[in-house]
Amino acid sequence: MNSSYNGQMKVFFNPDALLGLPAYGIQIPMTDGRILKIVEYLNQRNYPIISNYLSSFELSRHDLARVHSEDYLNQLFGTKEDIIKMVASTFELINSDGTYNRYTPKTASYSLEELVSKVLLQIKGTMASAREALISGESYYLGGGYHHAMSFGGRGFCMLNDVVITARWLQHLGLARKIWIIDVDAHKGDGTAELTFGDDSIRTLSIHMEKGWPLDSGTSQEPWFISSDVEIGIAAGEENFYLKKLEEGLHSLKKLDQEYPDLAIVVQGSDPYEKDQLPSSGLLKLSKEEMLQRDLLVYNFLKERKISQTYVMAGGYGEFAYEVYCEFFSNIL
Ligand SMILES: [Zn+2]
Numbered sequence: 134m135n136s137s138y139n140g141q142m143k144v145f146f147n148p149d150a151l152l153g154l155p156a157y158g159i160q161i162p163m164t165d166g167r168i169l170k171i172v173e174y175l176n177q178r179n180y181p182i183i184s185n186y187l188s189s190f191e192l193s194r195h196d197l198a199r200v201h202s203e204d205y206l207n208q209l210f211g212t213k214e215d216i217i218k219m220v221a222s223t224f225e226l227i228n229s230d231g232t233y234n235r236y237t238p239k240t241a242s243y244s245l246e247e248l249v250s251k252v253l254l255q256i257k258g259t260m261a262s263a264r265e266a267l268i269s270g271e272s273y274y275l276g277g278g279y280h281h282a283m284s285f286g287g288r289g290f291c292m293l294n295d296v297v298i299t300a301r302w303l304q305h306l307g308l309a310r311k312i313w314i315i316d317v318d319a320h321k322g323d324g325t326a327e328l329t330f331g332d333d334s335i336r337t338l339s340i341h342m343e344k345g346w347p348l349d350s351g352t353s354q355e356p357w358f359i360s361s362d363v364e365i366g367i368a369a370g371e372e373n374f375y376l377k378k379l380e381e382g383l384h385s386l387k388k389l390d391q392e393y394p395d396l397a398i399v400v401q402g403s404d405p406y407e408k409d410q411l412p413s414s415g416l417l418k419l420s421k422e423e424m425l426q427r428d429l430l431v432y433n434f435l436k437e438r439k440i441s442q443t444y445v446m447a448g449g450y451g452e453f454a455y456e457v458y459c460e461f462f463s464n465i466l
Contacts, residue, residue: 145262146275150254158241170455186261199301216246223287259295266443278447309395318402323357337361403449403457410451
């Protein structure tokens with residue numbers, strides 16, 4: 134619990150950290166457009182945005198090694214070939230028959246391996262923003278939320294798990310002991326669950342589509358089936374129960390330990406929104422009003438208990454994704 138909690142949310146964003154996937158030939162509707170629209174929205178309201186954080190600390194390989202395996206980091210910092218293979222697999226750019234998937238190298242201005250440094254800048258945003266939440270109570274990073282990245286590799290557009298990297302970094306610095314990760318993205322926070330399994334200092338809640346990616350391949354022995362501490366699957370057509378189940382889930386999280394955490398990291402994917410345009414998020418369709426209720430439920434639950442809270446954006450695809458975040462900001466700022 135944070136004694137200096139003052140309820141003024143600090144928003145972090147630096148345009149240098151935008152991934153800019155189309156410039157690498159990657160055609161995923163994970164546009165930076167939603168972020169720029171939110172920035173425009175905040176600018177119109179003269180809401181301050183913190184952008185001078187990138188040089189305020191170093192992100193080292195040690196910080197990544199608290200989360201990801203040595204083999205994986207050797208690949209990430211390896212030869213050009215190693216890196217390109219890793220990026221292609223993380224962003225699902227090559228089909229099993231060798232053809233390209235959502236990838237047009239001819240349109241690329243940059244080589245795939247240059248994307249690694251962009252991802253590292255993204256991770257710094259999550260870290261800087263979370264550190265600030267421990268001082269002032271609330272923060273939001275306009276980026277991040279790579280919850281599918283696992284100990285052994287990148288998956289589902291997520292190269293490195295910024296959420297767990299940040300949690301372990303804050304613990305290493307002695308700034309936080311206990312941390313909650315509350316993941317309301319449409320897809321299960323499988324990387325986060327795998328990385329924190331057996332670590333009671335980081336408690337996880339994930340509410341997500343019960344079926345579909347990543348739960349549609351392999352047996353239950355696969356690492357993406359590892360359960361979060363509080364795991365809530367929502368079946369297609371059961372959206373009416375979503376808010377009630379989320380509320381019950383938050384209370385279950387609270388009951389796991391005697392103490393409240395020092396920080397909650399909210400992985401606020403907007404892809405459960407009915408107007409989201411990624412086919413693989415189509416099994417969960419919440420209205421704009423339900424999305425706002427979702428976000429206020431989490432926000433107020435934490436605020437009422439004076440738990441410091443920091444947000445990352447995670448999934449949200451297509452031209453309407455920004456609406457969910459702007460609705461949230463319009464209600465809390
Ligand atoms: Zn998602």
